[in-house]
Amino acid sequence: MSPGESSGTNPARDAVLAAVRRALAGTDRAPRAARHRPAAGRPADVDLFVERVRDYRAEVVRCRPDEVAGSVGSALTGVAGVVVPEGLGFDVDGALVDDGLGARELDAIEGVVTLAAAAVAETGTIVLTHGPGQGRRALSLVPDLHVCVVAAEQVLADVPAAIEAVAGQPVTTWISGPSATSDIELIRVEGVHGPRRLVVVLVEPRS
Amino acid sequence: MSGTFVGMPAFPEAAAEALRNAQLRTNLAHATGTIRAKRLAVVGEVEGWEDLRRAGAAIKDEVLLHLDEHLVELERNLQAAGATVHWARDAAEACRIVSGIARSHRVEEVLKIKSMVTQEIGLNEALAADGIAAWETDLAELIVQLGDDLPSHILVPAIHRNRAEIREIFLREMGGVGRPAPADLTDDPARLAEAARLHLREKFLRAKVAVSGANFAVADSGALVVVESEGNGRMCLTLPEVLISVVGIEKVVPTWSDLEVFLQLLPRSSTGERMNPYTSTWTGVVPGDGPQEVHVVLLDNGRTRALADEVGRQALRCIRCSACLNVCPVYERTGGHAYGSVYPGPIGAILNPLLQGPGHDEQTDSLPYASTLCGACFEACPVLIDIPSILVDLRAQVVDARRGGVPGGEALAMKAAARTLGSARKVRRAERIAGLVGRLDLRGRRLPGPGKGWTRERDLPQPAREPFRAWWKRTGGRG
Numbered sequence: 001m002s003p004g005e006s007s008g009t010n011p012a013r014d015a016v017l018a019a020v021r022r023a024l025a026g027t028d029r030a031p032r033a034a035r036h037r038p039a040a041g042r043p044a045d046v047d048l049f050v051e052r053v054r055d056y057r058a059e060v061v062r063c064r065p066d067e068v069a070g071s072v073g074s075a076l077t078g079v080a081g082v083v084v085p086e087g088l089g090f091d092v093d094g095a096l097v098d099d100g101l102g103a104r105e106l107d108a109i110e111g112v113v114t115l116a117a118a119a120v121a122e123t124g125t126i127v128l129t130h131g132p133g134q135g136r137r138a139l140s141l142v143p144d145l146h147v148c149v150v151a152a153e154q155v156l157a158d159v160p161a162a163i164e165a166v167a168g169q170p171v172t173t174w175i176s177g178p179s180a181t182s183d184i185e186l187i188r189v190e191g192v193h194g195p196r197r198l199v200v201v202l203v204e205p206r207s
Numbered sequence: 208m209s210g211t212f213v214g215m216p217a218f219p220e221a222a223a224e225a226l227r228n229a230q231l232r233t234n235l236a237h238a239t240g241t242i243r244a245k246r247l248a249v250v251g252e253v254e255g256w257e258d259l260r261r262a263g264a265a266i267k268d269e270v271l272l273h274l275d276e277h278l279v280e281l282e283r284n285l286q287a288a289g290a291t292v293h294w295a296r297d298a299a300e301a302c303r304i305v306s307g308i309a310r311s312h313r314v315e316e317v318l319k320i321k322s323m324v325t326q327e328i329g330l331n332e333a334l335a336a337d338g339i340a341a342w343e344t345d346l347a348e349l350i351v352q353l354g355d356d357l358p359s360h361i362l363v364p365a366i367h368r369n370r371a372e373i374r375e376i377f378l379r380e381m382g383g384v385g386r387p388a389p390a391d392l393t394d395d396p397a398r399l400a401e402a403a404r405l406h407l408r409e410k411f412l413r414a415k416v417a418v419s420g421a422n423f424a425v426a427d428s429g430a431l432v433v434v435e436s437e438g439n440g441r442m443c444l445t446l447p448e449v450l451i452s453v454v455g456i457e458k459v460v461p462t463w464s465d466l467e468v469f470l471q472l473l474p475r476s477s478t479g480e481r482m483n484p485y486t487s488t489w490t491g492v493v494p495g496d497g498p499q500e501v502h503v504v505l506l507d508n509g510r511t512r513a514l515a516d517e518v519g520r521q522a523l524r525c526i527r528c529s530a531c532l533n534v535c536p537v538y539e540r541t542g543g544h545a546y547g548s549v550y551p552g553p554i555g556a557i558l559n560p561l562l563q564g565p566g567h568d569e570q571t572d573s574l575p576y577a578s579t580l581c582g583a584c585f586e587a588c589p590v591l592i593d594i595p596s597i598l599v600d601l602r603a604q605v606v607d608a609r610r611g612g613v614p615g616g617e618a619l620a621m622k623a624a625a626r627t628l629g630s631a632r633k634v635r636r637a638e639r640i641a642g643l644v645g646r647l648d649l650r651g652r653r654l655p656g657p658g659k660g661w662t663r664e665r666d667l668p669q670p671a672r673e674p675f676r677a678w679w680k681r682t683g684g685r686g
Contacts, residue, residue: 013294016456016507020275023515029272052481100495103412103446123482136496137445137487141438159482160467167463168428170288171493174470174486179438182478183347183363184370184396185234186241192346192400193407194438194485 044121044157052124056177058198075147075199081109085135106142113147114140118165122158125176129169146195152204215547217573222541238366239533245479262468264591267524270459277426277459284429288491290501301506302333314415320440321345322420324455326549344439346403353380359543361529370394381406417443421454427462430490450498457523472589477528509562518600519561524590531584553584557597566608575601638674645670
């Protein structure tokens with residue numbers, strides 16, 4: 001049996017696929033010409049990334065590699081309860097390391113610190129693939145403050161570059177500013193269900 | 208529970224009613240004007256926007272012309288990633304599948320991410336009939352649901368409500384279905400959003416089953432994509448134990464790289480942002496992260512009917528951005544309810560008749576006429592759907608479907624015109640009569656009899672005193 005032929009066990013599947021083939025009968029189904037525009041191929045502009053993240057009213061802190069722990073610590077000043085994923089690579093004072101906390105336990109924690117997999121300059125986006133140092137998805141969602149540490153060399157020029165960078169990852173989360181809504185009279189309000197504050201700590205090498 | 212569109216009057220009656228609502232027109236003009244300006248600004252930033260639109264259209268055409276192959280590949284990759292794939296021919300079948308999964312987990316409630324397709328199939332009503340409450344978690348959908356109201360826009364379904372009305376709805380209704388709104392709630396949008404956050408948080412934390420749609424389904428990896436703003440989507444995709452996604456079969460894209468095109472086109476066309484706050488992608492069951500039981504329901508419900516329509520097929524490229532609504536002079540004045548469907552505006556005027564077929568019902572048949580054919584929708588569409596051409600073609604299909612039976616006034620007038628214009632002698636006689644009528648002052652007059660309707664909203668044109676052919680004969684065209 002070739003793939004897509006009747007399996008004989010799912011009449012709905014057979015009916016839908018047969019309806020598709022009937023609908024296309026007599027149509028020229030030759031493959032179409034190449035459709036992707038060429039990749040921009042330009043280098044990422046880190047200053048543009050900072051500007052675009054701030055456009056979403058997220059905060060950006062720029063620091064040197066040896067200042068990461070300090071910058072993260074300042075971002076967490078006054079925050080009641082912090083959780084971090086395994087594999088963060090630096091210490092956060094008094095933080096709990098996630099070992100599969102329940103949703104209610106996470107809800108009682110105010111802040112979370114994670115790394116990212118990539119970032120996009122053009123759109124001010126950070127991309128998580130939820131590997132070591134980034135934590136499972138709930139971790140960077142339920143607490144009200146998300147501090148995300150991004151290395152300057154992770155910043156890519158545009159969306160096509162980021163799509164390529166995270167291809168094959170089973171789960172990705174693209175974050176552009178804090179959670180927001182414009183559902184009431186189209187007035188933008190930052191902070192609905194996701195973290196109401198996003199702080200991006202951008203780590204730049206010493207020049 | 209929100210209402211349904213069943214039994215709505217045809218567009219002309221519903222539109223006339225909506226046009227009398229001055230508040231609605233003010234809200235709509237403000238809202239559509241605001242989004243239009245934002246969209247233009249961020250679209251203008253993108254070098255090669257036209258190339259992107261062409262790429263989006265080409266990818267979707269490729270999907271549609273090989274839809275069977277892409278669906279089979281999607282199914283295979285979803286199953287390989289641990290998802291259970293279901294197929295549904297129509298709305299009732301899809302609702303039965305979702306309800307069956309929810310009942311097998313003995314839940315009394317499910318959480319919902321805003322999804323056009325679950326509205327299209329009437330899922331909330333079907334679940335309610337089976338004793339399961341479906342809670343909408345998008346802020347605007349929550350406003351619509353609590354207000355026992357109907358959505359009026361694809362992207363901002365409560366666009367017809369202002370902040371004072373929303374405050375009233377929250378104060379009155381939240382307590383009956385969960386955590387009440389704070390007693391000192393003001394109509395400040397930030398306070399209203401906060402009330403929604405608190406109200407829904409307890410539902411998120413206890414949720415067992417969530418239902419989503421999907422913006423895209425990637426055939427070569429089995430990844431589903433949800434594009435959102437508030438984080439309610441992430442909550443529903445992450446915290447529950449069971450996730451059911453209802454996906455229209457036209458949502459497939461062939462490859463992961465195709466997403467680069469749509470993740471640029473969609474946010475800029477939709478909310479007028481460079482990127483929406485949150486985009487989630489997931490591939491079946493992700494061990495140790497999120498729901499460990501994942502279902503995907505692939506839905507036809509008229510899509511193969513639309514696919515068979517050679518002119519209308521391109522409507523299935525639609526990525527539900529709602530740019531066409533915001534630029535449409537008709538939508539801007541009537542709002543979404545007049546279209547009598549979850550898909551309002553120009554895209555609704557073609558999608559509903561294409562999904563259901565001409566001659567299905569009076570209301571749907573009236574939609575291809577709900578347009579001035581100005582073409583603004585075509586210009587705004589990120590996947591180049593030629594809405595005006597489809598509208599014209601559907602008008603012809605509606606006329607064909609309704610041929611036979613008692614002809615209306617317009618059909619009678621056209622028949623009389625054909626008879627008259629077919630004979631030189633009859634044209635001369637008609638011209639003489641028109642010339643006589645032309646001596647009367649017709650300004651502000653109305654036609655009697657069957658012509659009455661035509662002059663209700665139009666001025667009667669003043670016929671020339673001398674017919675053209677008489678003038679030509681007299682002067683030879685020189686005076």
